[in-house]
Amino acid sequence: MIKIITLITVLISPFFFIGIINKTKAVWAGRKGASIFQPYYDFYKLLKKGVVISRTTSLIFRITPSVNIASVIFAILVIPLPFSNSVISFQGDIVLFSYILGFSKFMTVLAALDTGSSFEGMGASREVTFSTIVEPAFFIIIGSLALLTNQVSFTSIFTALSLSASYTILIKILFVISLFIMLLVEGSRVPVDDPNTHLELTMIHEVMILDYSGPDLAFILYASVLKMVMITILIVNLLIPASLALVPGILLFVLLISLSFISVGLVESLIARSRMSHVPQFIFLMTALSLTAFAVIIFFLNGGF
Amino acid sequence: MNNLLIGIFLFFIGGIASIFVKENYKAVLFLIFSSIAQIFILPVIFAILKSGGQFESALLFSEPIGTAFIRLDSLAAAFSLIISIGALLASVYSIEYMKMYPGKKSELSGYYFFLGLMVTSMLLVVIVQNAILFLIVWELMSVSSFFLVNFENGKDEVRKAGIYYFIAMQIGAAFLITSFGWAAAVSGSADFITFKNMLGSSDYTVLLFFLFFIGFGIKAGFVPLHTWLPKAHPAAPTGVSALMSGVMIKMGIYGILRIILLTGTPDYKLSYAVFLISLLTGIFGVVNAIAQHDIKKLLAYHSVENIGIIGMGIGLGMLGLTYNNLSLAILGFLGAILHVFNHFTFKSLLFFGSGVVYSKYHTRNTEKLGGLLKYIPLTSYMFLLGSLAISGLPLFNGFISEFAIYLGMAKGFTVNNPALNITMLTGFSGLALIGVMAVLCFTKVFGICFLGTPRTEYEDKSTKEPFLFILPMIILSSFVLFIGLLPALVMPFLLQIVKQFIPGDISFEFENITQIYSSLGYIYIILIGLFGFFFLLRILLLRKREVSVFKTWDCGYQTDNSRMQYTASSFARPFLQLVGELVPLKIKFKKDRILFPANASLESQTQDYSERFLIQPFIGYLDKTLNRFTWIQSGKLQQYITYGLIFLILLIIWILGAES
Numbered sequence: 029m030i031k032i033i034t035l036i037t038v039l040i041s042p043f044f045f046i047g048i049i050n051k052t053k054a055v056w057a058g059r060k061g062a063s064i065f066q067p068y069y070d071f072y073k074l075l076k077k078g079v080v081i082s083r084t085t086s087l088i089f090r091i092t093p094s095v096n097i098a099s100v101i102f103a104i105l106v107i108p109l110p111f112s113n114s115v116i117s118f119q120g121d122i123v124l125f126s127y128i129l130g131f132s133k134f135m136t137v138l139a140a141l142d143t144g145s146s147f148e149g150m151g152a153s154r155e156v157t158f159s160t161i162v163e164p165a166f167f168i169i170i171g172s173l174a175l176l177t178n179q180v181s182f183t184s185i186f187t188a189l190s191l192s193a194s195y196t197i198l199i200k201i202l203f204v205i206s207l208f209i210m211l212l213v214e215g216s217r218v219p220v221d222d223p224n225t226h227l228e229l230t231m232i233h234e235v236m237i238l239d240y241s242g243p244d245l246a247f248i249l250y251a252s253v254l255k256m257v258m259i260t261i262l263i264v265n266l267l268i269p270a271s272l273a274l275v276p277g278i279l280l281f282v283l284l285i286s287l288s289f290i291s292v293g294l295v296e297s298l299i300a301r302s303r304m305s306h307v308p309q310f311i312f313l314m315t316a317l318s319l320t321a322f323a324v325i326i327f328f329l330n331g332g333f
Numbered sequence: 334m335n336n337l338l339i340g341i342f343l344f345f346i347g348g349i350a351s352i353f354v355k356e357n358y359k360a361v362l363f364l365i366f367s368s369i370a371q372i373f374i375l376p377v378i379f380a381i382l383k384s385g386g387q388f389e390s391a392l393l394f395s396e397p398i399g400t401a402f403i404r405l406d407s408l409a410a411a412f413s414l415i416i417s418i419g420a421l422l423a424s425v426y427s428i429e430y431m432k433m434y435p436g437k438k439s440e441l442s443g444y445y446f447f448l449g450l451m452v453t454s455m456l457l458v459v460i461v462q463n464a465i466l467f468l469i470v471w472e473l474m475s476v477s478s479f480f481l482v483n484f485e486n487g488k489d490e491v492r493k494a495g496i497y498y499f500i501a502m503q504i505g506a507a508f509l510i511t512s513f514g515w516a517a518a519v520s521g522s523a524d525f526i527t528f529k530n531m532l533g534s535s536d537y538t539v540l541l542f543f544l545f546f547i548g549f550g551i552k553a554g555f556v557p558l559h560t561w562l563p564k565a566h567p568a569a570p571t572g573v574s575a576l577m578s579g580v581m582i583k584m585g586i587y588g589i590l591r592i593i594l595l596t597g598t599p600d601y602k603l604s605y606a607v608f609l610i611s612l613l614t615g616i617f618g619v620v621n622a623i624a625q626h627d628i629k630k631l632l633a634y635h636s637v638e639n640i641g642i643i644g645m646g647i648g649l650g651m652l653g654l655t656y657n658n659l660s661l662a663i664l665g666f667l668g669a670i671l672h673v674f675n676h677f678t679f680k681s682l683l684f685f686g687s688g689v690v691y692s693k694y695h696t697r698n699t700e701k702l703g704g705l706l707k708y709i710p711l712t713s714y715m716f717l718l719g720s721l722a723i724s725g726l727p728l729f730n731g732f733i734s735e736f737a738i739y740l741g742m743a744k745g746f747t748v749n750n751p752a753l754n755i756t757m758l759t760g761f762s763g764l765a766l767i768g769v770m771a772v773l774c775f776t777k778v779f780g781i782c783f784l785g786t787p788r789t790e791y792e793d794k795s796t797k798e799p800f801l802f803i804l805p806m807i808i809l810s811s812f813v814l815f816i817g818l819l820p821a822l823v824m825p826f827l828l829q830i831v832k833q834f835i836p837g838d839i840s841f842e843f844e845n846i847t848q849i850y851s852s853l854g855y856i857y858i859i860l861i862g863l864f865g866f867f868f869l870l871r872i873l874l875l876r877k878r879e880v881s882v883f884k885t886w887d888c889g890y891q892t893d894n895s896r897m898q899y900t901a902s903s904f905a906r907p908f909l910q911l912v913g914e915l916v917p918l919k920i921k922f923k924k925d926r927i928l929f930p931a932n933a934s935l936e937s938q939t940q941d942y943s944e945r946f947l948i949q950p951f952i953g954y955l956d957k958t959l960n961r962f963t964w965i966q967s968g969k970l971q972q973y974i975t976y977g978l979i980f981l982i983l984l985i986i987w988i989l990g991a992e993s
Contacts, residue, residue, distance in 0.1 A: 078879035082886070084786055086706050088717075094871055098864035105859070116859065118852045123739045124727060126765065128860070131726045134772050138717075141780030141899070143885045144704070149899020152780065156773040157907040160766065167765035171758045175746040228888065238886050243874045247867065308911055322758060330751050 031112040038109060038261070039101070042253040043067035045260075045289040049217075052293025067253075074246035082239050084144045092139035093240070093247035099132035100254045107258065108183050108265055110281040117183040122170045125182070126163065132251070133159060140236040147228040151235030154304070158220070158232070161311040162213050168318040169203055176325050186265050195328050200266045202321035207263045208291070209314040215256040217292055219302040219310060230304070260288040334390045337405060340373030341456040344420060348449020352442040356435075360428040363445045367424045367452070374417045374456075381410040385829040394466070401463035402524055407829040408594065409459040411670060412587045415677045416459070419580040420452040422805040426685055427572040429801040433692050444484055448573070451477035451581075458584055464513040464523040471509065471584075475502040475552075478581060481573045482565050494568035501561035505551030509588075512544035528595045539600050545592045546607070553585025555644060556614040557943035559637045563621070566633035567697065571688025574629060578636045579681040583673050586643055590669075593651065594833060604655045605756060608648025612763045615641025617915075617943070619770040623777065624909055624916045624939040626699045626901045628687040631778060632680065635723060638767060639676040642735065643669045645760060649741045650834060652756075656748050659835065659842050664741030666831045667846070671823070672734035675816060679722040679731060682809040686716035689802050690782065693793050699901040701789045702782040708791070711798050713783045715806045720775035722813045725768045728857060730816035733850070738764065740849070770908075777904045786895040821851035902937070909939075917945055 047064030054061025081089070105115040106125050114121075137156055140148035174180055176196070177188035189196065213220045216233035228235050237248050264284045272280065302310055347366025351359040381387065387406040394401055405413070427448075431441060454473035461467045479502070483495035517523045520531040551558045562582070566574045589607075593599065618637030625631035646669025653662025689712045690705065691697055706713040722729035742764075745757035816823055824847045832839055887897075909916055921936040 075874065078881070079875060080881050080883050082884060083882045084704075084885050086784065088784070090871075091868060094864055094867035097867045098860060101863055102860050116856060118856065119849050120736060120740050120743070123736060124853075124856070127725065127727050127732060127768070130724075130769065130772060131721075131728075134721065134724065134726060134776060137772075137776040138780055138784065141776065142784040144785030144895065144898050145885045145887060146897045146899050147886075147888075149780075149785075149904060152776065153899065153904040153907055156769075156776060157911065160769050160773060160908060160911070163769040164762040164766040167762040168758065171742075171746070171761035174743050175754055175758065178747045180740065180743040242878075243871055247871065305910075326751055326754060329749075329754075 031109065031115060034109045034112055035104075035115060038104060038257060039254070042250065042257045043071055045257060045285065046253050048286055048289045049293040049296070052290050053297050056294065056297040071246055071250065074241075074249070075243050077242035079240075079242035079244055082143045082145075085139075085142045085239070088135065089139045089142045089239075090244075092135045093244045093251070095135045096132045096251035097247050097254075099128045100251045100258060102128050104254070104258050104261075106182055107261060108186050109261065110264070110268070110278065113183040113187075114181075117181050119180045121181045122174065122185070126166060126170075129255070130159075130163070136236060136248075143239045145238065147231075147235050148238055150229070151232050154232045155236060158213060158307065158311055161308060161315065162210055165206065165311075165315040165318050166210060168315065168322055169206060172199070172318065172322040172325050173203075175322075175329070189266070190269055193328070195324070199321045199324055202317045202324070204263050204266055206314040206317040206321075207259060207266070208288070209311065209317075211256060211259045211263070211288070211292065212295065213311055213314075214259060215252065215292070218296040219299055220307050222301045225301075230301075256289075256292075257285070260285050263288055334377075334388045334403070334405070336373045337377045337388070337460070338403075340370040340377075340417075341453055341460075343367070343370035343373065344449045344456070345453040346449070348446040348453075351445040351449075356438050356441060359441050359445050360424070360431060363449065364421075364424045364428060366449075367421050371417060371421055374413065377405065378410045378414050378417070381405055381407050382414070382826045382829055385832070398463060398465045398523070401461065401466045402526070403457075403460045404462045405460050406833065408587070408590060408670075408833055411674070411826075411830050412459045412583065413456055415583065415674060416452060416455045416580050419576050419677060419681060420448075422681065422685075422808060423572040423576045424448070425801055426575070426688070426805045427570075429799045430570065430572055430688055430692055440484060443480060444570070447477040447480040448576075451481060451576075455581060455584060459587055462525040464517050464525070466523075468506070468510060468513060472506060474581070474584065475499075475506065478573070478577060482569045482577075484570050484573070485568070488568075491568040494564040498561045498565040498568075501551055501558075505548050505558075508544055508548030508551070512541055512548055515541060515544070525591070525595060529597070538596065539603060542592060542596060542599070542603050543606075546589060549585040549588035549592075551585070553582050553589070553644075554614075554637050554640050555610055556617045556637065556641075557947045559614070559618070559640075560941060560944045560948055562637055563625070563630050563633040563941065566636070567627055567629040571629075571684055571691065574632075575681040575684035575688075578633065578684060579677040582636060582640060583677070586640070586647070586669075586673060589647060590834075593647070597836075598654050598657075599651045601652075601655045604648060604651035605752075607651055608645060608756060608760065611641045611644025611648050612760055613641070614638070614644060615767045616763060616770075617641075619767055619774060620912055620915055621939070621941060623770060623774045623905050627697045628690065628699060628778065628782070629684070629697050631699075631774065632683055632687060635683075635771070635774070636676075636680060638771065639672065639680065639723070642738065642764070642767065643672045643676065645764065646670075646672060646734070646738050646741070649738060649745070649760075652745065652753065653741070654835070656750065656753065658744065658748055659837070659839055660845075661741055661744045661748070662835050663831055663839055663842055663846065664737050664744060666834050667827050668734050668737035668741060670830050671737065671816075671827060672731075675722070675730040675734050675813075678809050678812040678816075679719045679729075682715060682719040682806055682813065683723065685802070685806050685809070686712050686719060689798065692802075694791055699778060699781050703784075703788040703895070703898065704786040705783045708794070708796050709798050710796070711803055712806065715803075715810050716783060717779055718810050718813055720779045722817065724771040724775050726772075728817050728860070730813050730820075733816055733820045733853075735764065735768070736853075737846075740846075773905075773908060777901055781899075781901045781904065785898050788895060788898065788900075818857060819854055821847055821854055824850060915942055916940075917942060 044064060046067045051061050051064055103125050106121040108114045137152040140152040173185050177185050179185045179188055216223060221232040225231055240248055264281060267284060268281060343366050347363045351362045354362055385407055387404050389402060389404045392401050451474055454470045457470040458474055461470055479495060479499045482498055485491045516528050520527040554562045566578055615638050618634050618641055622631045622634035625634060646665050649665025650662050653665050689709060722731040725731040725735040742757045742760050745753055828843050917940045919938045919940055924930050924933040
């Protein structure tokens with residue numbers, strides 16, 4: 029029961045957290061800012077509209093929004109939700125998780141190329157190029173966790189992890205930072221991408237979906253914010269201790285997730301977006317941190333000092 | 334066994350028979366023969382794959398071969414399956430494809446003759462168990478495929494590629510002759526069974542295995558021995574490219590697996606070496622594939638990549654044997670063998686697709702294509718299916734075999750050994766890197782060639798897709814989907830093959846693995862259900878609403894913009910900048926050196942790192958060193974007679990010395 033309630037909460041929550049990011053930015057800039065619930069109104073408005081479709085496009089363009097949502101929801105089903113195991117759990121779900129998200133990326137990139145627009149080709153090219161750095165780094169993270177816990181599914185990894193030795197706090201911190209970088213990349217936020225930019229030439233994710241409108245656009249936006257929530261759940265799962273009671277646990281959980289999104293807002297307020305050629309360096313930081321954590325694991329598993 | 338041999342030789346007979354009929358009937362006659370061959374071969378193969386065991390028969394040859402055994406065990410059966418089906422599909426495809434070359438009667442005769450010879454020799458390679466006979470059929474396979482590569486020998490580049498291929502194969506054969514000769518000399522017999530004791534216990538095992546690995550590795554295309562692949566595959570007619578890439582390079586894999594079967598528990602050095610070389614091969618192959626804009630060359634580099642993935646599976650299996658970890662060994666060999674079959678399906682599919690494009694638009698250059706989905710929809714969607722499968726994405730068969738390899742590496746984490754753990758993590762993120770780069774590469778190929786709008790005006794604007802092109806692709810697509818969606822159903826067959834490699838009873842561990850795969854099947858239902866739900870939701874939302882069709886958003890630019898589309902080069906550029914010198918770029922820039930330059934041209938070409946920095950310098954060095962000895966062969970008869978004289982004198986001294 030609690031599983032279904034949390035799942036539904038997670039599925040309806042994402043726009044709220046986008047509201048938090050926007051609010052944080054507004055407050056930092058000394059503005060009052062829009063309501064935290066504004067993204068919900070925008071979403072509803074998009075859902076009510078009709079669509080304009082490019083005549084160059086094919087079926088691929090039409091199915092991609094649904095593929096996106098389906099993949100992200102599926103990915104959420106395999107990661108452990110707060111205070112319950114994941115909905116689906118089997119050996120090797122850590123691999124399927126990434127590959128399903130890869131599938132949706134494949135389709136998004138094709139949908140962008142389907143329009144034959146030079147802008148969208150540009151965004152598609154950048155998106156996959158950055159993925160070639162993010163994916164291996166993410167596999168270092170889950171591989172290290174699998175090594176540390178001897179498990180190959182998210183649920184058993186996180187269960188084992190919350191009971192593990194004290195040195196793991198160091199590893200957890202390193203992984204949290206790397207996953208936060210992944211959050212910025214996959215959520216296309218500053219310093220990798222700027223969701224507020226109005227110049228097609230400098231966009232990454234936004235430019236790939238230029239030709240979408242109405243419900244299609246709503247689907248895609250929902251999928252991408254849900255993906256951000258999914259990554260924050262992974263982050264919070266690393267941090268939260270298993271021994272908490274239900275009510276303080278839920279409070280801590282919501283607090284930590286909100287804190288992650290406030291951090292995204294703060295990063296956006298504090299630093300400028302990187303030059304396109306400097307973005308890979310920033311993402312490589314994720315690889316470096318994960319590798320360091322892996323080295324620490326190998327060191328301690330073999331006796332430490 | 335007799336049935337099998339009849340089936341095998343039917344391909345050859347079909348090739349000979351098609352020489353004597355009219356141009357238009359050659360293809361059909363060959364197809365008839367290869368279809369009848371299936372009736373003889375397939376039941377035998379399935380009998381073995383179902384129950385394990387083996388068929389054996391002895392053939393009596395005159396010396397030096399003597400009695401030679403031919404055996405069909407489950408490993409040989411698995412490879413025979415892809416050869417047999419691959420040959421049938423290639424012969425169906427060739428009927429339509431070879432219509433591109435009307436009037437070339439003698440060339441076509443040669444084509445079908447050598448095609449038959451190649452298929453027959455490949456089938457013999459996997460069942461012959463005698464070193465001498467093996468080398469003979471191995472050479473027959475290489476030589477016949479050389480003639481097939483050279484089909485369009487009027488073209489300069491094809492001739493060059495053919496000769497390059499031939500030399501590479503001969504170098505490989507030299508290594509194989511050395512290693513088989515050595516093994517036979519030590520064990521005292523040319524029969525493979527006798528190698529078993531020798532390879533298992535000899536002091537030379539490591540060196541001998543290494544020699545075998547180089548010999549077979551050249552055929553398979555392990556880096557840095559892969560340089561012939563991107564040259565030979567584009568040169569050959571597409572049916573042959575598909576057969577070479579999907580089937581023939583796997584003969585190298587077969588050889589390596591056969592040697593492992595004979596070696597027993599491998600030395601840890603070998604296991605690590607095979608795994609790491611394969612990882613390198615995988616990464617190198619796909620990085621180079623991204624840089625290519627010739628579809629067939631790109632697919633050839635992807636064969637290198639997939640050989641790397643197969644090799645990783647083999648390496649894992651060997652590591653499992655070394656560390657005596659059953660699950661690790663099972664998953665490794667299972668992944669490798671399943672990937673051999675999977676790669677056969679999607680790579681042949683992709684080659685056939687590229688052949689349709691070539692026969693219709695006469696170009697393999699991605700930069701000149703675009704928007705093909707509107708012209709050849711069936712081919713395009715099947716090409717998409719192949720692209721998804723080769724990128725290892727879920728729902729398709731590529732994922733199933735890569736998943737086994739991932740699980741195997743995860744099992745390697747449970748072994749308490751830091752060296753193994755580090756290797757496994759390298760493999761874990763390395764395979765992810767290969768996967769995501771394959772995504773980049775195939776979004777590039779599919780997006781640029783089949784989506785968007787045409788980049789050049791096509792002469793052939795029809796939407797006709799000949800049935801004989803589509804049929805083999807439909808069959809391959811159904812394999813891709815079948816294994817992808819119902820992986821548990823092929824597991825019993827794989828059990829029979831995998832258990833050959835692992836001593837002891839593996840049925841319990843195997844049952845666990847089958848369990849995981851059958852749960853994967855159910856999980857897919859959820860995924861497909863979710864997708865269906867949202868797609869229906871979209872349809873419902875858009876019902877009774879305005880869906881208008883307009884041009885692509887282009888910032889208000891009002892004229893035709895098909896030439897403004899992103900190109901394959903620009904798509905790959907950011908990534909290639911990241912990898913830098915790994916893919917050396919040669920740029921030729923020409924400009925008029927006058928005040929108002931009107932003519933300018935820019936040409937960029939990527940080079941193969943290992944060819945540029947390993948093979949070429951090595952050949953140069955060989956050339957330089959061996960040149961010092963050219964005086965030996967001066968062409969003067971009197972000098973040669975002197976050699977004979979010197980030899981005789983030395984012989985006399987030796988005999989006298991031995992006597993005293």
